Amino acid sequence: MKKITKFISHHPRLVLLIMTLLLIPSFIGYKMTGVNYDILTYLPKDLKSTQGQTILDKNFNNAATGMLILEGTDQEAEKLRQEILKIDGVEDVISKTSIAGDTVPKSFLPDELKDVFYADGSTLMLVKFSDSASSFKTMSAIDQIKNIESNPKYLSGISALVKDTKDVIDEETPIYVVLAVVLALIILSLTNESTAIPFVFVLTIGYAVVYNFGTNIFLGEISYITKAIAAILQLAVTMDYSIFLYHRYVEEKKRTDNKNAAMDIAIQKTISSLFASSLTTFAGFIVLIFMELGLGKDIGLVMSKGVLIGLLSTVVVLPPMLLVVERLVNRYNHRVLLPSFDKVSNFSIDHNKEIFALFVLLFIPAVYGSLHTDVYYNLDRSLPQDLDSIVALNKMKKDYNMATTHFIVVKDDLSNMALNHLVSELEDVEGVNSVVNTNSMTGVTVPPEFLPKKISDNFSKDNYKMIMVNSQYQTASPEVRNQIREIRGIINKYDKEGYLTGEAVLTDDLTVISNTDFKRVNIMSIAVVFIIIALVFKSLGIPLVLIAAIELAIQINMGIPFFLGQTIPFITSIIIGVIQLGSTIDYSILITDRFLAEYEELGDVYQALKLATKETSKSIVTSALSFMAATIGVGFYSKMEIVSTICTFLARGAIISMIVIIVFLPAIISVVFPFIRKTTKGIE
DSSP states (O other): OHHHHHHHHHOHHHHHHHHHHTHHHHHHHHHHSEEEOOGGGGSOTTSHHHHHHHHHHHTTSOSSEEEEEEESOHHHHHHHHHHHHTSTTEEEEEOHHHHHOSSSOGGGSOHHHHHHHEETTEEEEEEEESSOTTSHHHHHHHHHHHHSOOSOEEEESHHHHHHHHHHHHHHHHHHHHHHHHHHHHHHHHHHSSBSSHHHHHHHHHHHHHHHHHHHGGGGSEEEHHHHHHHHHHHHHHHHHHHHHHHHHHHHHHTTOSOHHHHHHHHHHHHHHHHHHHHHHHHHHHHGGGGOSSHHHHHHHHHHHHHHHHHHHHHHHTHHHHHHHSHHHHHHTBOOOOOOOOHHHHHHHHHTHHHHHHHHHHHHHHHHHHHHHOEEEOOGGGGSOTTSHHHHHHHHHHHHHOOOEEEEEEEETTSOHHHHHHHHHHHHTSTTEEEEEOHHHHTTSSSOGGGSOHHHHTTTEETTEEEEEEEESSOTTOHHHHHHHHHHHHHHHHHOTTOEEESHHHHHHHHHHHHHHHHHHHHHHHHHHHHHHHHHHHTBSHHHHHHHHHHHHHHHHHHHHHHHHTOEEEHHHHHHHHHHHHHHHHHHHHHHHHHHHHHHHHHOOHHHHHHHHHHHHHHHHHHHHHHHHHHHHHHHHHOSOHHHHHHHHHHHHHHHHHHHIIIIIHHHHHHHHHHHHHHHBTTOO
16 A cells, blocks of 8 residues: 555656546546436336336337327317327327327217317327337437427427426536535635635546546446436535545645655555545445335445545545645635634533433424425426426316326236226226227227227237326325225226336335335444444444434434425435435544544543544534535525435535534533443543
C-alpha cells in the first residue's frame, strides 16, 4: 500500500492524466447504458400478473397498448387510423371501423362496443405497439402519432405515461446536477477556509460520478429514478471523504516541508478510517438488493458501487489534483463561517437528564407519525398533471368513465359457453364498464368465421384467449383492489391457470411487495449497521445507543408528512430510512470515537463529552449542510414527485440527524455511560 500511496503523491500529473483518460471509456459506457422508465417491469417474474403481461407481450403484442381519443367523426377517425398504421413500431390500431367496417351504422353495434369506442363527440381507438412500453421504437412511434395533423387527440396508457416520464427526466436531470453542484459549492465555500477547495472536492466527485455511471453498462440498464438521483446522492454521501483527507493533508503539511511527502502520509493515515467510514454508507445501500422489487436492486447496486468508487477517487484523484492546484487553493483563503459550538456542548451535558427524557418522549409522536404516513402507488400521480398522458387519462375517466383496463388471458380450449358465462359474470362486477372479446365483436351481424383474422388475432391467438375489462375505478384505489380480488375469483372458476394483468393489477401486486420490502430492508440495514459498529468499537452498548439516536431522526423525518397531511410515493418510505441510516450514522460514530479518545485521556465523562462535541460539531455540520445542499435544490425544483420527495426527505433527514447527534447524543451517552462501560471492551 505504501508503494501505491507514494506513487500517487510523487507523480501527481501522471496519475491525474491517467484518471482523466479513464473518463473517456466511462462516458462511452454511460451513453451505452439503457434507461428503464417503467417501474412495473421491476416486479418479480414469478407473479401471475407479470406472467400474464409476458403472454400479452409475446403472444398478442399487447403489453404496450395506448388509448387514443379523437374529437370528430368516424371518417376523421379512420383517416387518422390509416396514418398511424404507417408508423414503424405500430402493430395495429383497433377501432369500430377496423372491426365492423365503415358501412355498419353506429346504432347497429352491440352496446359493449358502442360504450368502448364512442363518447360525446369523440371516438376511441386502441393503438397496439410492436415493442415494449419503454422501447426506443415505441417512444419514437408515440412522438410520430402526436405530430400527425388532426383534430384534437389524446393518447393515454402505460406507453404514453412512460414516454412523458422519459421526456421530463431527460429534460430535468442536467438541471438536478447543476443545482446540486452550485448549492454544494456555496455551503462548502462558507464552511471551509478556502473558496477554491470546494471546486476541487466537487470535481473529484465528478470523476467518481462519471466512473460510476460508465460502469453501469455492466448492468445493461438502470431505472429512471436511479438515473435522476444517483449523481446527487453520490455527491452528498461521499463529500465527507474529500473533506477528511484534505484536513489531514493540511495537518501533515505543518509537520513537513515536502508537500508530496505530506500527502503520502495523509493518504496512508486516512485510508483505513475512510474505508471504515464508508462501510456503513455502503451497507445502507447494499441491503436494497434484497428487495423483491427489482428497483431496489437497481438503486442498491448503483449506489453501493458509487460509494466504493467515490472512496477510490478520493484516494487516487483528489491527492494529485490538490498537489497540482495547491497554489490556487491557498490564494483564496478566508475565515470559516461556523460558530465554536461551546454553548451547544455545554447545554447538552448540563441538562443531560432533561434532554434524555425528551429523547425518549419524542419517539412517541415520531413513531406514530411514521406508521400513519399515507403512501400512494399510482404512478401517474407522481407526474405533472399538465402532461399529455395525464390530460388524456383524465379525459378517459370523464368522457368514457374508464380509468383503467384489466386484461384476462385464458386457455384457448375454454368452451364458448364457459367463455360467455365468464364474460357475463365479469360484466356484473361492480365498477366494470365493459368487457370486450371475440364474442362481443361478433355480436355485429357477422358470423365469427368472417371476422378478419387480424382482428380475431387480437383476442385469440397461440392457444390463448384474451378478454379486455374496462373499469371506472382508479389504479391503486381501494375500489379497484376489491374489484381485482373479485375478478380473480371469477377467473379461477373457469380456468385455474388463467391470468389477470394490466396496470392496476400490477400496481396492486406492487403494493403488497412494497410493504414486505419496507420491513425487510429496514430490519436488515439496522442489523448490518449494528454489526459494523459493534466490531469497530468492540461493544454491544454503543451500537444500541447510536442506532437509537439515528432511528429517532429517521422516525421524525418519516413522521412529518403525517402531521402535515401529506401523502408520499411508496418508494420513498422504503429507501429513505435505509439511506438516512447508512449515510448519517457516521455523525454519531465521529462524535463517539472522539469521546472515547478524550475519556481515555481525561478520565471524566462530562468533560470528554463536552470536548468531543465541541471538536466534532464543525465537521458534522459541514457534512450535513453539504448533504442538504446537494439534495434540497432538486427537492424544490423537480416536477417529478417521486424524485422531488426523495430529495426533500434526504435533505431534511440530514439536518434532523445533525441536530439529534449534536444536541441529544452527548446527553444520552452521559446518562447511559455505565451501561456502555459494562458492554464495551477496553473502557475502564
